[in-house]
Structure formats: structure tokens, C-alpha cells
Amino acid sequence: MKVLKAMQMNRCIGCLSCMITCASVNQQDHSILKSAIRIKTSGGLSGKFIAIVCQACQGDVPCAEVCPTGALAKRQGGGVTLDKDNCDGCQRCVTACTVDAIYFDPETKKPIVCKHCGVCARFCPHGCLQLTEGV
Amino acid sequence: MxxxxxxxxxxxxxxxxxxxxxxxxxxxxxxxxxxxxxxxxxxxxxxxxxxxxxxxxxxxxxxxxxxxxxxxxxxxxxxxxxxxxxxxxxxxxxxxxxxxxxxxxxxxxxxxxxxxxxxxxxxxxxxxxxxxxxxxxxxxxxxxxxxxxxxxxxxxxxxxxxxxxxxxxxxxxxxxxxxxxxxxxxxxxxxxxxxxxxxxxxxGDKTTKIQSPKDYFRVYQSIFKSVTETDLMSKYHDLGTPINVEAINELGALPTKNLTENRFDRADQISGEAFVKNNLVRKMACTGCPVGCIHIGQFRRVFDEGYDYESVSVAYDYELIYALGTLLGISKTDEILYLIEAVEKTGLDAISTGVSLAWATESLMKGIVSEAETLLPLAFGDTTQYYKAIIYLANRENDFYNVLGEGTRAAGIKYGGEDFALQVAGNEIPGYHTGYGNLVGLNVGARHSHLCNAGYAVDQSIKVFDEDKAIDALFEEELERCVLNSLTICLFARKLYNRETVLKALKAVGYTLTDDDLTRIGQRIFATKLRIKEKLGFDPRQVELPKRFFETPTMHGKLDTSVVERMVEKYVKKCSILLKESVKL
Incomplete structure (x- = not known):
């Protein structure tokens, strides 16, 4: 299964279309705060953009390892899948992720986890984000 | 909401x-x-x-x-x-x-x-x-x-x-x-x-649930595709607005050296292509815009011996190249970026700054003001002096810069030289000496900007000039832009967001409006602006236009004051009709 990779962030223009479409499609919300991918600047807009997003860990997956209910399960190809009904909102996954790519949604009391659907890559005008076969 | x-x-x-x-x-x-x-x-x-x-x-x-x-x-x-x-x-x-x-x-x-x-x-x-x-x-x-x-x-x-x-x-x-x-x-x-x-x-921390996710995303996607997969926006993404430098120059409509000329003989050296070749390092976008029209230009300069360099990155656009380039007779991309950096840091409007310094330069050349006042030997093409002048202007360094900081019109009134103070109703002009559409458009436009009614585009689209048609076009465009601006849509997307698209976009998030509703909203807004202007004592018939606009030929030749006066009169009539009818809106 394919996974999302932020390959060419040098080319990012900071339009945040990825965040807008991720939040719309996956959380049915207009707010970019609901996006599973986040584009940040280092040192203001004159700095470089970076994408904070699930790195599609393979083998030992830290967030899944700490999940006490088994709501987070290893995903084929990399990353995890979230079974919302099983999640008790403990937030251990949030702290376990080294790249801070799991966001806790204070409204639903569940984490927002990238599912590597690739909608963000489809709407990236400069090809910074790509859906690729697991590396 | x-x-x-x-x-x-x-x-x-x-x-x-x-x-x-x-x-x-x-x-x-x-x-x-x-x-x-x-x-x-x-x-x-x-x-x-x-x-x-x-x-x-x-x-x-x-x-x-x-x-x-x-x-x-x-x-x-x-x-x-x-x-x-x-x-x-x-x-x-x-x-x-x-x-x-x-x-x-x-x-x-x-x-x-x-x-x-x-x-x-x-x-x-x-x-x-x-x-x-x-x-x-x-x-x-x-x-x-x-x-x-x-x-x-x-x-x-x-x-x-x-x-x-x-x-x-x-x-x-x-x-x-x-x-x-x-x-x-x-x-x-x-x-x-x-x-x-x-x-x-x-x-902002607020979230908003999408009420009809499928409808909304369908419309979002179709607009996104028109932006990225058609050539509607490519002009703004590729070379960006500086593509106009050579185009406007070829038309003979590019104000040069305080509009003593309408073409810049070295326009090719500061064209959109020249900036790409010499300076462009990246493009950026406003949030939510996949176009990325913001062109960032970089240059480096030595500041000390021993190979000590610093680098500067600023955004550039057509109007800045005009105001801090051709109008001041500057023909190097690095030097234009240098002046852009000065207006950025001090926080000045680039167009008004360029126009005011072009006026100061000509005034000094003509002896209307002295170097004791300007403190600098301002001369077309001399970037070093202009950089210092921008700092003086921001700092209101002396009486002269104090007055100049009140605008080119104020400086013309105080020192003389009103005939070549490039302003309309107090606002310094943008870079289009195209003809009646532009000049009348700047005068009657609600904020005296080329973006009120795009008079420069009216001039470029007409083959045979017709006063009435030009006036109708300016009036209609001003009304339509009231609609677009009520939605705060970027005007670069004005062709993309036609009425049909606007209505669809609104409907998908629960606003059921009709074409007529939008027309009425536009009229209501424009009428309110006209009332405000009246209360503030503005009458476009009282605006005194500098002689320079009539001396230097436009792309359609020299302009005639009586034609401008007649056109303004006709526009005012249209406004009075709108104001009367607006009571019913």
C-alpha cells in the first residue's frame, strides 16, 4: 500500500491547500486545525516550509506500541489505522510520536491520524507531497 | 459567519x-x-x-x-x-x-x-x-x-x-x-x-463542521481545477505581474522618468524575464491559493572588505518595478529590489513613494526646490540617493520631506510643480498611461485606484474609442468589483469567479442567493460608497488634473481635457441615478 511522503518541500509555496482538503475530506470540517498534515514555517514566512505528517513508520510503530486499547493498528505499507470506537482518548500516541504528527482533537477527544489517503498530494500544486510505494 | x-x-x-x-x-x-x-x-x-x-x-x-x-x-x-x-x-x-x-x-x-x-x-x-x-x-x-x-x-x-x-x-x-x-x-x-x-x-482556533461535505468539495474541486489545470491563472504564476513591464512599454503606456516619457528604453533589462534570470528564488502564496503569485527576488551586496556579503529577499511586482524603476529611471533589477527593501522596512507604499521621489527629482532639476531642501542630489537613475531619500521620507527628516510625506499633491501645492505631480485626487498614479479609460477611471473610481474599475484594461480592449461605451464599462466594472470584493475574492481570479461560480460556491455552503441579489448587493455597496464620498466633500468634477497627463502621449495619443471633463460629467450623472434608485434597494 502507498504512503504519503513530503519529498520536495523546497518547492512549497505555503498555500495550505493540503491542510484545507485533508480537513474537508477526512474530518468534514472547514478548519485547517483538523488536518492530519501541517505545514509550518521555520522563522516566519521567509524561512523554509516543513510538513509535519505521519512518517509511515514500519516494523516497530511507536504510536501503535503505546496504544492501550489496540485502537491504533499497524497499517500495511507503513503508518497506522485508527479504530475510533476502540480509542479512549488517552493521548499516549500523541506523546509517543517523535515528529509530533498526531494531533489530539479536543472536540472529538480522539487523535487525528494520517491515513495516507493522498488527498493532500492530489491538491498540492507543486508536487511537494507524493503518494509513493513504501520506501 | x-x-x-x-x-x-x-x-x-x-x-x-x-x-x-x-x-x-x-x-x-x-x-x-x-x-x-x-x-x-x-x-x-x-x-x-x-x-x-x-x-x-x-x-x-x-x-x-x-x-x-x-x-x-x-x-x-x-x-x-x-x-x-x-x-x-x-x-x-x-x-x-x-x-x-x-x-x-x-x-x-x-x-x-x-x-x-x-x-x-x-x-x-x-x-x-x-x-x-x-x-x-x-x-x-x-x-x-x-x-x-x-x-x-x-x-x-x-x-x-x-x-x-x-x-x-x-x-x-x-x-x-x-x-x-x-x-x-x-x-x-x-x-x-x-x-x-x-x-x-x-x-484563530475555531472549527466549523461542513454541512454538505459532498456539495462543498465538488465545488471546491472544480474551482481548484480551473485554477491549476487551465491557463486562466498562469500569467500570475509564471512570470507574475512583471510580465506587464514589456507589454505596457510596447504599448507606449509605461510612465517613465516622472512621465516625461511613455516608454523606457531599457525596459528589457527590468522585465519579468530579467527578474527571473537575475533574482527569482522562490514563489509563495496566500493561504488557500494554489497559484503562488508572490515572486521573491533575492540579491546580495557587499557591506565590508574581506568578502563580507549580506543577502536580501523581497517580493516584487509590476507596480513596484514601475514606481521604483521606470519612473525613477532605474534599469537594474538588483537596484529596484534594493529600493523595495527600503520601502518594506520603513513601511511606505511603494507606488506613492516612487511617484513622490520622481516629482522631487524633476522639481530639483527645474529649480523649484533646492538641494538644501532635498538634502540629496536626486537624479533619475541614481539608486543610492533614492535609498537615502526613502529613509528621509519615512523619518520626515526636514521640512521638505515632511511636506512630501503628506503626498505629492500637497508638495505640489506647497512648492509649485503641480503640473507634473502625478496624482489624481491626491492618490499617486499606478503604472498605466493608457488613455481616457485609465485617467477618467482613476478620477471617478471610489478610491482613485486602477483596481476600482480597471480603466487601463478598458483602454487596451477598445479599438475605436467611444466615450459612452468607456463610461459604461468603467461604471459596470466598479459595480461588479463591489460584488467580488464583498466576498474578498482576489481580483486576479475575477475571470474565474464569474457570477455562476460565485453563486455555486455560495450555495454549497448554504447561501442561496440569485444573480439579481448579487446585482442589488453591488449597487447597494457602490451607492453607500458614493454617499460616504459626498459626506467627505468629494466631487470628481472639482478634481484638477496635472498638465503632464495631457502633455505626454498615451498609447492612444495625447489626451484632451475637454473629453475628460465630459466623461466625468457623464459618469457623475450615472452615479446620481444609482443614488436615487438605491433608496429602493
């Missing part, structure tokens, strides 16, 4: 620190953006007081679909312009529109005068007026860095701020929005400075 027929207005009184939030359904008949801002300006302005009186308002507003569709990226600011003394209206992109929508305010009205240098933070219902004494005097770049570090909310905030020129209330001081965008024209920076406000930080 999204999915609601109500306008949320945040009122801030700096003198008393009183904060009020009103939910106003009565304002919905203005839709949002410039409509709501115009109405709020009419309600809160004080026509009997000067533009920089503490009582005068600053109004910021966004539209009902801000931040959720591609290129709906602008925030409108309305105020009384210290430069023209009448209706002030300016637009900026960046992140401001998105953050205002995420903080939940459609409009913000700021009045009063803070007792000490301050900056305002708007974070949900938590509005604070904070101490800015330590950051007062900083250039707009540095102050942005300090506030970024000091305030929380990285990634979901917008920081707008003024530079030293705004603090000194230079009448054409600008406001920097998120490093690369600006409320450039008509002096909003001076209005902020007059209120003792250095910066405003907007941080």
Missing part, C-alpha cells in the same frame, strides 16, 4: 479598552467584505474631523466564504485616507483572512487612541491591548520577528504591523501583512500610527 446570515463585528475602543462583540443580521444585506466594511465606515466615521483624529475608525472585514475556496484570500481595510482626505480602501492577502475567519469575526472596528504605544492581540474572545513601547521604532521586518517569538499561536495566526513611516504618520505609510503582503495604498499605516498601534495579531 459561515452558514449563518449574521455578521459578527468586534469593536475595539483603544481609549477606554472597551471591547464589544455584536452579532448583526442587519448587515447581511451587504453580504460581507467591502460591503460590510463600507457600511461600518459610514456608521462610525466622523466627516467633520480630520482623517487622523482618534475618533476615526479602522475597519477590517472578510467575506462569507473567506478561507474555504481557492483565491478567496483577501481582507479589506477601510478608513478615512490621510492622503486623499476621503474614502480609504485597501486590500491585503497573506494569512489574515483565514485567521479572521478562524477567530470568528467577519469585521473588526478599531477606534480611539491608545494612551501609549500598543499592539492588539485578537484570540477568540480574548482581546488584549498590550505594551508596544519596546518595539516602537522597529522596522516592519524586525517587529514581526519579535512578535512571532513573543506570542503563541504559530501556524494559525497573522501579524500585521507598521514600520517607522506609519509611526511618523507619513500619509502614504503602509501596513505589512505576514511579511510579503500589504495594505499598501492610501495610508492605513498612518492611521494605525495615529492610534498608537504598532501591530495587530490575530490567532
Amino acid at each position: 459561515l452558514y449563518e446570515n449574521v455578521i459578527n463585528v468586534l469593536y475595539i475602543d483603544l481609549a477606554t479598552s472597551r471591547i464589544e462583540i455584536k452579532r448583526r443580521s442587519d448587515l447581511f444585506e451587504f453580504l460581507g467584505g467591502v460591503g460590510v466594511a463600507t457600511k461600518l465606515l459610514e456608521e462610525t466615521m466622523r466627516p467633520e474631523l480630520p482623517p487622523l483624529a482618534p475618533e476615526q475608525p479602522i475597519v477590517l472585514a472578510i467575506g462569507s466564504i473567506s478561507g474555504i475556496y481557492p483565491l478567496v484570500t483577501k481582507t479589506v481595510a477601510m478608513f478615512i485616507s490621510p492622503l486623499t482626505g476621503e474614502l480609504g480602501e485597501s486590500y491585503a492577502g497573506g494569512r489574515l483572512a483565514l485567521t479572521l475567519s478562524m477567530v470568528g469575526y467577519d469585521a473588526v472596528v478599531i477606534q480611539g487612541h491608545a494612551p501609549r504605544p500598543s499592539y492588539i492581540t485578537i484570540n477568540g474572545e480574548n482581546i488584549e491591548i498590550k505594551d508596544a513601547r519596546a518595539i516602537w521604532g522597529m522596522d516592519s521586518d524586525t517587529v514581526g520577528q519579535f512578535i512571532r517569538d513573543h506570542e503563541s499561536g504559530s501556524g494559525k495566526r497573522s501579524i500585521i504591523r507598521i514600520g517607522p513611516a506609519g509611526e511618523k504618520k507619513v500619509h502614504f505609510a503602509s501596513v505589512c501583512v505576514d511579511t510579503y503582503r500589504h495594505f499598501g495604498r492610501l495610508g492605513l499605516g498612518a492611521v494605525m500610527g495615529s492610534k498608537n498601534v504598532k501591530a495587530i495579531v490575530v490567532t
Whole structure:
């Protein structure tokens, strides 16, 4: 299964279309705060953009390892899948992720986890984000 | 507010620190953006007081679909312009529109005068007026860095701020929005400075459930595809607006050396291609816009022996290349970027700065002013002197720069040389000496900008000139732009957001409006603007146009004053009819 990779962030223009479409499609919300991918600047807009997003860990997956209910399960190809009904909102996954790519949604009391659907890559005008076969 | 027929207005009184939030359904008949801002300006302005009186308002507003569709990226600011003394209206992109929508305010009205240098933070219902004494005097770049570090909310905030020129209330001081965008024209920076406000930080946390996800995303996707898969926007993405340098030059419409000429013989050296070759390092976008029209140019310069270099990155556009390039006779891309950096840091409007310095140069050449006044041997092409002059202008260095800082019209009146002061109704002209459409358009346009009615495009589209047709085109365009601006859509997308698309976009998020509704909204807005201008004592028939506009040929040859007068008269008649009919709207 394919996974999302932020390959060419040098080319990012900071339009945040990825965040807008991720939040719309996956959380049915207009707010970019609901996006599973986040584009940040280092040192203001004159700095470089970076994408904070699930790195599609393979083998030992830290967030899944700490999940006490088994709501987070290893995903084929990399990353995890979230079974919302099983999640008790403990937030251990949030702290376990080294790249801070799991966001806790204070409204639903569940984490927002990238599912590597690739909608963000489809709407990236400069090809910074790509859906690729697991590396 | 999204999915609601109500306008949320945040009122801030700096003198008393009183904060009020009103939910106003009565304002919905203005839709949002410039409509709501115009109405709020009419309600809160004080026509009997000067533009920089503490009582005068600053109004910021966004539209009902801000931040959720591609290129709906602008925030409108309305105020009384210290430069023209009448209706002030300016637009900026960046992140401001998105953050205002995420903080939940459609409009913000700021009045009063803070007792000490301050900056305002708007974070949900938590509005604070904070101490800015330590950051007062900083250039707009540095102050942005300090506030970024000091305030929380990285990634979901917008920081707008003024530079030293705004603090000194230079009448054409600008406001920097998120490093690369600006409320450039008509002096909003001076209005902020007059209120003792250095910066405003907007941080938004609000979420909004999409009510019909499929309908919304279908429309989002179709607009996104038109932006990225057709050539509608390619002009703005590829070379960007500087593509116009050579095009306008070829037409014989490029104001050069204070419009003593209409072509620049070295235009090819500062064309869009030249900037790409010499300086372009990246492109950037306003939030929600996949076009990325912001072209960042970089250059390096030596500052000491021993190979000590510093590098400078600034955004460039056509109007800046005109005002700080051709109008000043400068033919090197690096040097234009150097002057752009100076207006960025000091917080001045680039067009007004270029025009005022071009006037100063010609005045010095003609002996109308002396070097004792200009302090510098200003000469066309001499970038080093212009850089210093920009600093003097921002600093109001002496009596001369003090007057020049009140605008080119004011300087012409004080020193003479009004005949070649390139302004219309007090606003310095943009870079299109195309013909009657442009000149009349600047005069009758609500804010005397080429963006009111695109007179320059009227001139370029007509084959055989017809006064009546030109007047109709200007009037219709002004009305249509009232509609687009009520939604704060970037005007680069004006062809994309035709009526059909606008109605579809609105419908997908629950606003069922008709074509006729939009027409009425446009008329209502324009009529309100006309009433404001009347209250502020403006009459386009009283505007005295500098002789230079009639001496230097346009792309259609020399202009005749009597034709301009007749056209203005006809336009005024159309406005009176609209005003009469607007009572019924």
C-alpha cells in the first residue's frame, strides 16, 4: 500500500491547500486545525516550509506500541489505522510520536491520524507531497 | 459567519479598552467584505474631523466564504485616507483572512487612541491591548520577528504591523501583512500610527463542521481545477505581474522618468524575464491559493572588505518595478529590489513613494526646490540617493520631506510643480498611461485606484474609442468589483469567479442567493460608497488634473481635457441615478 511522503518541500509555496482538503475530506470540517498534515514555517514566512505528517513508520510503530486499547493498528505499507470506537482518548500516541504528527482533537477527544489517503498530494500544486510505494 | 446570515463585528475602543462583540443580521444585506466594511465606515466615521483624529475608525472585514475556496484570500481595510482626505480602501492577502475567519469575526472596528504605544492581540474572545513601547521604532521586518517569538499561536495566526513611516504618520505609510503582503495604498499605516498601534495579531482556533461535505468539495474541486489545470491563472504564476513591464512599454503606456516619457528604453533589462534570470528564488502564496503569485527576488551586496556579503529577499511586482524603476529611471533589477527593501522596512507604499521621489527629482532639476531642501542630489537613475531619500521620507527628516510625506499633491501645492505631480485626487498614479479609460477611471473610481474599475484594461480592449461605451464599462466594472470584493475574492481570479461560480460556491455552503441579489448587493455597496464620498466633500468634477497627463502621449495619443471633463460629467450623472434608485434597494 502507498504512503504519503513530503519529498520536495523546497518547492512549497505555503498555500495550505493540503491542510484545507485533508480537513474537508477526512474530518468534514472547514478548519485547517483538523488536518492530519501541517505545514509550518521555520522563522516566519521567509524561512523554509516543513510538513509535519505521519512518517509511515514500519516494523516497530511507536504510536501503535503505546496504544492501550489496540485502537491504533499497524497499517500495511507503513503508518497506522485508527479504530475510533476502540480509542479512549488517552493521548499516549500523541506523546509517543517523535515528529509530533498526531494531533489530539479536543472536540472529538480522539487523535487525528494520517491515513495516507493522498488527498493532500492530489491538491498540492507543486508536487511537494507524493503518494509513493513504501520506501 | 459561515452558514449563518449574521455578521459578527468586534469593536475595539483603544481609549477606554472597551471591547464589544455584536452579532448583526442587519448587515447581511451587504453580504460581507467591502460591503460590510463600507457600511461600518459610514456608521462610525466622523466627516467633520480630520482623517487622523482618534475618533476615526479602522475597519477590517472578510467575506462569507473567506478561507474555504481557492483565491478567496483577501481582507479589506477601510478608513478615512490621510492622503486623499476621503474614502480609504485597501486590500491585503497573506494569512489574515483565514485567521479572521478562524477567530470568528467577519469585521473588526478599531477606534480611539491608545494612551501609549500598543499592539492588539485578537484570540477568540480574548482581546488584549498590550505594551508596544519596546518595539516602537522597529522596522516592519524586525517587529514581526519579535512578535512571532513573543506570542503563541504559530501556524494559525497573522501579524500585521507598521514600520517607522506609519509611526511618523507619513500619509502614504503602509501596513505589512505576514511579511510579503500589504495594505499598501492610501495610508492605513498612518492611521494605525495615529492610534498608537504598532501591530495587530490575530490567532484563530475555531472549527466549523461542513454541512454538505459532498456539495462543498465538488465545488471546491472544480474551482481548484480551473485554477491549476487551465491557463486562466498562469500569467500570475509564471512570470507574475512583471510580465506587464514589456507589454505596457510596447504599448507606449509605461510612465517613465516622472512621465516625461511613455516608454523606457531599457525596459528589457527590468522585465519579468530579467527578474527571473537575475533574482527569482522562490514563489509563495496566500493561504488557500494554489497559484503562488508572490515572486521573491533575492540579491546580495557587499557591506565590508574581506568578502563580507549580506543577502536580501523581497517580493516584487509590476507596480513596484514601475514606481521604483521606470519612473525613477532605474534599469537594474538588483537596484529596484534594493529600493523595495527600503520601502518594506520603513513601511511606505511603494507606488506613492516612487511617484513622490520622481516629482522631487524633476522639481530639483527645474529649480523649484533646492538641494538644501532635498538634502540629496536626486537624479533619475541614481539608486543610492533614492535609498537615502526613502529613509528621509519615512523619518520626515526636514521640512521638505515632511511636506512630501503628506503626498505629492500637497508638495505640489506647497512648492509649485503641480503640473507634473502625478496624482489624481491626491492618490499617486499606478503604472498605466493608457488613455481616457485609465485617467477618467482613476478620477471617478471610489478610491482613485486602477483596481476600482480597471480603466487601463478598458483602454487596451477598445479599438475605436467611444466615450459612452468607456463610461459604461468603467461604471459596470466598479459595480461588479463591489460584488467580488464583498466576498474578498482576489481580483486576479475575477475571470474565474464569474457570477455562476460565485453563486455555486455560495450555495454549497448554504447561501442561496440569485444573480439579481448579487446585482442589488453591488449597487447597494457602490451607492453607500458614493454617499460616504459626498459626506467627505468629494466631487470628481472639482478634481484638477496635472498638465503632464495631457502633455505626454498615451498609447492612444495625447489626451484632451475637454473629453475628460465630459466623461466625468457623464459618469457623475450615472452615479446620481444609482443614488436615487438605491433608496429602493
